Amino acid sequence: MTDVNIATEMLIDAFQDRFDTALLISADSDLKGPLVAIRKLCPDKKIIVAFPPERRSWDLRNIAHGYVSIGERELRNSQFPDEIFKPDGYKLKRPEEWR
Numbered sequence: 001m002t003d004v005n006i007a008t009e010m011l012i013d014a015f016q017d018r019f020d021t022a023l024l025i026s027a028d029s030d031l032k033g034p035l036v037a038i039r040k041l042c043p044d045k046k047i048i049v050a051f052p053p054e055r056r057s058w059d060l061r062n063i064a065h066g067y068v069s070i071g072e073r074e075l076r077n078s079q080f081p082d083e084i085f086k087p088d089g090y091k092l093k094r095p096e097e098w099r
Contacts, residue, residue, distance in 0.1 A: 007034035014042045021046040025070070027055035035063045 006026070011034055013019055022038075024031065024047060038045055049064040051057070053072045061067050082099070084092045 003028055003030045007031060010034050011037060014038045014045050019045065021048060021065075023048050023050055024060070024064070025050045025052065027051045027057045027060065029057045029059040032057075032059040032063055035060065039063065 006024075010022060010024070010031075013022070022045065024035070026049065035047055038047060046065040047063075049057075049060045049067040051060075051067065051069045053070060053075055056069075079098075080094065082094050086092065
C-alpha cells in the first residue's frame with residue numbers, strides 16, 4: 001500500500017496547490033501513473049525524482065522534470081542518530097537492521 005499512499009498524497013498535494021516542486025524518493029515505476037496525471041492536470045507543478053543507491057527507473061526518469069541519484073555515502077551521512085528524544089521525553093530508536 002505504500003505506493004498507493006504516496007500516489008494519493010502526491011495527487012492531493014498537487015490539486016490543493018501544496019507544492020511548486022515535489023521531490024519523489026523512489027525508483028518504483030508503479031508511480032509513473034500519478035506523475036503523468038500531475039503533469040497533465042497540473043502543468044505548473046514540477047517533479048524531481050531522487051533514486052536510492054543502485055536503483056533506477058527509466059519510466060520515472062522520462063516523465064519527471066529532473067532526477068538525481070543518491071549515493072551510498074550521501075545516504076549514510078543523512079541518517080539520524082541511533083536514538084532521538086522527542087520533546088515529551090519519548091525515545092525513538094533506529095531499528096538494528098537500518099544501521
